[in-house]
Amino acid sequence: MTVTALLFASYAEALGSDRLELTLAGNTTVRDVVDRLRAMPGGSSLPAAPLVAVNQTYANADQRVVSGDEVAIIPPVAGG
Amino acid sequence: MTVTALLFASYAEALGSDRLELTLAGNTTVRDVVDRLRAMPGGSSLPAAPLVAVNQTYANADQRVVSGDEVAIIPPVAGG
Amino acid sequence: MSVRTAIVRRAIDVSALLSEVGDTANGATVIFLGHVREMNDGRTVSGIEYSAYGEMAERELAAIASECAAHFGVAHLVAEHRLGALELGDVSIAIAVAHPHRAEAYEASRFVIEEVKRRLPIWKREGYVDGTSDWVNAAGIAHEQRAEERQ
C-alpha cells in the first residue's frame, strides 16, 4: 500500500521534501509512518512522537492508515 | 453658605430642574444636601441615599460640603 | 505609551481609533464596540438619547484609562464614549487597546468597559417603536449597593 506523507516548515527542510509517497506493508499505523520517515536521511530531526493528522484530522499514533491516506507530520504550530 | 446641586436624567425630571442653588447652615454634609432636595416638590423620588459626587468626585454621605461646592446627585449610571 | 479618552457628540470613527493604537511594538489589539441594540428587555428600541454629567464623565473616563494603563501596562489605549441621539446600530462606545501580549490586551479592554458601566456618569433614555421612552437603569442594583457602601 502507498500513503502520502506531508512535511511542513522545519520538518520539510530537514527531509528536503514537503511530500513523499511511501510504500508500506499492510497493518500500518501512524507510528509506522513516522518511524519510516525518521529512518530516512534528515529524518532524525523529527521527534519520535510528532503531532500527526491523517486526511486533515489530528490522529493518535496507533491509528490505522490505509492505502491512499494523506499523513501529515505537523511541526509545533505557530498561527495567530 | 451656598452649594450648587446638580440633577440628572430621571432626578432632574422629578425636581423639574438640573441645577439648584441651595442655601444651607454651616457644618453641612452630603446627607444634609440630599435631605434638603428630598424635602422639595418632586424630591421624594430621590432615594434616601443616592450616589453623590462632590466637585466631580464620588463622595460618602457624611462628607463635609463647604460653600461653593458642586454637589451632584447621580442616578443609576447606564453608560457603555 | 499613549492613552487618550474622550466624550464626543459625533460618530465614533473606529478605523481612526485602530490607526491610533497601531504600531509595530505590539502583538495584540483588542477593540470593544458597544452598539444601540434593537431589543432590550423585550421591547423594540427605536433609538437612545445619551446624556452625561459631562465634565465628570471626562474625568472618570480618563481616570479609568490611567488605572488600566498602570495596572496592565498597556502600550496604547484609546476610548471614546458618544453622547446625544443615537440610532440603531450606532456605536456608543469604542475601546481600543494594544499590548505586546494578548491575555493582557483582553483583560485591559474588559477592565475599561466594566469600570465604564460601573462609574461613568452617563444616562440613557431609550425610545421605543410604540412612541414611549424610558430611562435605562441597567446598573440599578449595583448603584444601590454602591450608594449603601458609602453610607
Added chain:
Amino acid sequence: MSVRTAIVRRAIDVSALLSEVGDTANGATVIFLGHVREMNDGRTVSGIEYSAYGEMAERELAAIASECAAHFGVAHLVAEHRLGALELGDVSIAIAVAHPHRAEAYEASRFVIEEVKRRLPIWKREGYVDGTSDWVNAAGIAHEQRAEERQ
C-alpha cells in the same frame, strides 16, 4: 447567525470585517487583531513568512468557529488568517465577534484565538534585521504535550 472563516493571501480588511458582523441585534462587538511585532525574544524582527497546511488550516479554522458559535451562541463571527510574507505591523489574524452581551463576546473572541494558537496548522519563519531567520516555535511545549497525550 452568520459564521465565516478564511485563510487568505492578501491584506486583511478590518473595516470590512466590522461591517460584516454589524447589525442592530447585538449590543457588543469584540475584535481581536494579531500583528507582526518588532521584537520577539529579544531579537529585532524584520518580517514574518506565514505558511500552512492550507486545506487543513481552512477546515480547522471553520471547525473552531463552529464550536465557538455553538458554545457561546454568538450572533456573528468572522475570522481571517493571512499567509505569505508579512511586514512589521501587518495584521496576521483578525477575529470579529458580535453578541447581544459583552461577556460572551469577549469569551468567544478569546476562545477562537486560543484554539487557533493551539491547533491551526500554520507556521511562521521570522526574519531578523541581522539577515538571519528562524522557525518560530511559540507553542512548542503545548505541542509536545499534545503529541504525548496522543501516544
